[in-house]
């Protein structure tokens with residue numbers, strides 16, 4: 078299964094409409110990949126808090142529409158990263174979008190753990206409540222977003238729901254890059270799953286982004302890692318590795334806490 082992570086540059090100088098067209102073109106260029114992944118809030122910037130309300134869009138808004146067309150044109154499964162989703166009630170969510178190769182929006186995931194403590198996303202956005210997996214022909218995706226990476230219990234819930242490939246779009250800052258790479262590999266090892274961690278490049282709202290998107294295999298080995306700038310990370314993954322890893326080293330079966338057993 079060929080995957081391509083588009084580590085998008087998100088800078089203040091580029092208007093959203095221009096970035097949307099540019100990213101749609103990059104997605105179209107990935108024809109031949111099975112799955113393409115974009116980062117978190119790439120249309121507005123994960124740290125550009127004031128743009129959450131002004132840039133929020135409905136699920137049939139211009140960003141979703143452009144991504145549906147790009148997925149259809151490229152004939153790829155597209156995890157279009159997340160957008161600031163404007164709901165009819167006015168609440169804004171940090172919502173990931175997954176499109177089929179026919180351009181259909183097949184699944185959404187509203188970020189459960191909001192970042193910012195007492196500011197930013199934590200106060201400006203609503204929290205998701207649903208653990209979301211997406212069955213693809215070759216694997217089952219488990220969806221998480223950025224700060225979610227710090228909460229291993231979410232990933233265990235995803236694995237219990239059948240996830241084999243954990244997809245984590247992010248807008249992770251450079252100053253905590255060490256946590257990003259460490260946690261991405263940890264989530265792969267402990268859940269014996271592929272991890273596709275797609276971050277942003279560049280600087281927005283005075284926050285330099287980490288880049289260094291990662292593809293990690295179920296043994297925790299880094300298959301590919303991006304540098305700091307805009308980059309497309311492509312790898313051919315052997316999806317049988319998930320079952321093989323879980324069989325030869327059955328640690329997931331040895332869980333004691335939180336597992337219901339007969340008798």
Ligand SMILES: NC(=O)CCC(=O)C(=O)O
Nearest residue numbers: 123192223224248250253
């Ligand atoms: N957008 C985010 O969720 C940022 C998360 C982050 O900076 C961190 O966990 O550290």
